[in-house]
Amino acid sequence: MGKGKKKSKVRQKQKKFQKSKSKTKSRQYSQKKASLPAKTPTKSTAYLVAIAQINTLVGDISGNTKKIIAYMEQAKERGAQLVVFPELSITGYPPKDLLFRQDFVDTNMQKFIEIVSACKGIIAVFGFVNKENGVLYNAVACVRDQKIIGIQNKSHLPVSDIYDEKRYFTEGSNADIIYAGNLRIGIIIAKHTEEETAIQQLVAKGIDLLVCISAVPYSIEKNQEQYAMLIAKKYQVPYVYCNCVGAQENLVFEGASFVVDKNGLVSARLKKFGEELFLADINKAGSSFIPSKDQTSEVYQAITLGIRDYFAKTGHAKAVIGISGGLDSSVTATLAVHALGKENVIGIILSSKITPKESLQDAKKICGNLGIVWKQVNIDPIVLLYARAAGCSYDKKNISFTEQNIQTRTRAALLMNYANKNNALVLSAINKTDLATGYFTIYGEATGALAPIADLWKTQVYLLAGFINVLQKQKSKANFIPESIIKKQPSQELRLGQKDSDDLPSYDVLDKILQLYVVHKKDIHEIAKMKFDAELVRKIVFMVVKSEFKRQQMPMPLRISSYSFGRSWQYPVVSGWRG
8 A cells, every 4th residue: 555545544544533523522412411421330340451561662663563463462362351552652652853754653653543453352542643733642542343432642741851742742632531332431641640630630521440551761769559549549440550661772661550449459560670461350459568669679670671672672682891800890790691691791801900810800700600701801002002102101000090091991992892893782880979970981981882780879789789699599509799899899990009989988978978969959068967078078069060071971871760860960061060
């Protein structure tokens, strides 16, 4: 079928739906006038909803459509009456500036019709980009037996730190009820609390079920269930929440979809960080439940999923990591092995005349524990050439700041070259504390395609290392990460006897100051009043401010908190502010 015919077919479907919508509204008005509301399912009647928590790929409209249709068929075969998919499930989330491409939007609309045509014997709710009279909407469709029975355009477009929806979409009109047989459904597209006005409107009109489709990235601090429980209890209506799962660039979507009964109790939970098709009875009573507070376990799952999907979706298999024998590179390598498999991780030990023997031993030990291929390269001959070209001597007993930077940039160049040769990607082992303070060499440690632990404070990296070892001990007696690595004094090892503590306070103190300044926006005076040395606070804040140019040239950090460096942190590079 030619493009012109496909577009015509889409327009015909839209016009047909608009006509049926007008008739439906007229019929609904007649029902209200006659005081004959639609029947609601009785408590004894089971109504099975299938939650399709799927992992989509942005831009793979054809692949996403095939997955939606396949899950729709599975849901029907398993006896579901309704199947729900996440936000923008046809295009993947977030599609960003692909939405400025006419062919992208039109293909999305064509696949929308394909899904409508494939929907038989079940009601399906899914997200797509709705195009009406040249205007784009973030929309959700409800279809049944090859007919569109409802389209809801997102009425509140948040300008979030991950995605500016107003850049692409127009806000839709007020939410309306969708009649699915005897069930009155209210559908919203929401991240958290921004759609409560729409919920109030739907409840006022009379609904039997509230469905929320979403694309909410994982964050240590957030809990979507708590809000849904309050809404369900407040309005006495069952609440079905369907979130997408998988990683897209630096965003990790956890899934964690659920169903809440009308009393605000959770009756069904889907797994986190994995695809699932789960059938739930919306009339089943929920139960009280205290969710796990094991954040470190969730962080581990989020980062491994982030690494795995980044490599799979970019078409890469192998990772190259510089193994120093320190904590950060050891944790990064372990996460990479768990995500990609030991056969796909290559460790490069880049030693110099400054490197202590103990660090070399630790580096080889972690490679051995992980079972990865590794190679040792002495960087001294290359560093010496660079140093001489820069007018330096590279004397072991008198290493200048310039020579320290030459070492890290030499290592970065070798890692990138090795990755190029092996069709691999370099993973940076930089952490959030180093990023905040600028305690790294630009084009040195912060080099690579992805920075898996760049949203973890140093103290969190220690916790993650401990968790990884506990996890390993459940399988065998040995640790993945040697105790000698965990207990050693952190050091960049760029000059003899160097320790991080030469330039920074203890990480327990440093991370607390940084969190107060970076995350909680406390000023220098407020932080000093919390029993921190005022001069130390001023020094740390100045380090944060002056190193902004470095952060804007770093590899992509995997986001696992609500305030990571990236879109969440929009500070100017050039600024006279020192507070």
